[in-house]
Amino acid sequence: MFQFDLISAEEYDRERGRYAPLTDALRTLVDVGVHTDVGDATVREALGHLEAATALLRQRVREDRPVLRHADTGRPVTWGNPAVGLRNAISPPIVVEHDLAGRCWSEFTLGPVYEGPPGWVHGGVCALVLDQLLGEVASDSLTKARFTGTISLRYVRGTPLGSLRAEAFVERTEGAKTFARGYLMDDEGVTVEADGVFITPAWARDAG
Template sequence: MDFTFEAISAEEYDRQRASYEPLTDALRRLIDVGIHTEVDDATVQQALTHLAAAEELLGRQQRSGRSTLRHADTGRPVAWANPAVGLRNAIAPPMRIEHEPDGTCWSEFTLGPAYEGPPGWVHGGIAALVLDHLLGEVASDGLTQPRFTGTISLRYLRGTPLGPLRAEAFVERSEGAKTFARGYLMDADGVTVEADGVFITPAWARDAG
């Protein structure tokens, strides 16, 4: 399996982030208003005309090849299309992962209507997506090591309300090719979902080491 990524300089990373992050945020807002809009048919058709024009503009130049790059300074992958944290993927929760010197990681973010399951509550699958990614981040040293989800178990302690949330994760221990990680999703009142995961270093990476 090939895990060599094209490098992107810090300057180019910052340029792309400054350019495309507002676009992704605008697309997220568009999804939110599209879910709740009650405009008339004529207004829907007018919006469709504008959306078609935007699609044509953005489609004039498309990237070919890899969607995952490597940050030249940090060595970490830059996965613009990742459905959990992709900066240029509007379906991804708006998470920015923070890494602490002790190896733990966390993110604070807000989930709106696009992530709703029961009315007013986050869909359980979205909670699983968030925690699977965060545990994977911490187990793989910020995605710099090839360690993939072997198993993940979640305990839904109560409903997770839409709105401001925090997720955090840490490594409990490592045993050979296995790394054991734990994480939490929480609101202002405390933990809503707990997760335990086992992440595996694949045989090809062990052989290479």
């Protein structure tokens, strides 16, 4: 069972404003790290700067980051999530939108750092995105406890690097099981289909 601390809208905006440029700078560096072709001396010089930045950012750290819930929306604030975290440079990030009918969708770009076979998104990254979308839709935007039971992915064709869209919706609910379905798409249609079964843990079943 998770305990949530509330974060006010003002504090959320302040933290986002402070750290989003840092995360963006790190995403740029991760990409440059794959593509750079500079020699030993330049690498050493760059390392000096990276170590200086690390030392500065370590001057105050919070290892025991509490699980936060936004005071206005009631949704968890997943700063560190590797798919959607605004403070995790591993995430593209994917910003998940929720419509009134209960569907989730997201439009985002996946660049070379997410590549598997040359020119295509890594199949496991497609799975990461779809697991996140299906999990969000199955848990009413993460406001209810749901854990992935199974997820099955069908790769219809290769997913090209670039602009993509993902969407997910709940098909049906049977007792503690929520059945969710989703798609990853490029502008020519579906590239990956996903079906997931999400389980409400026993401790959360009374709450529906």
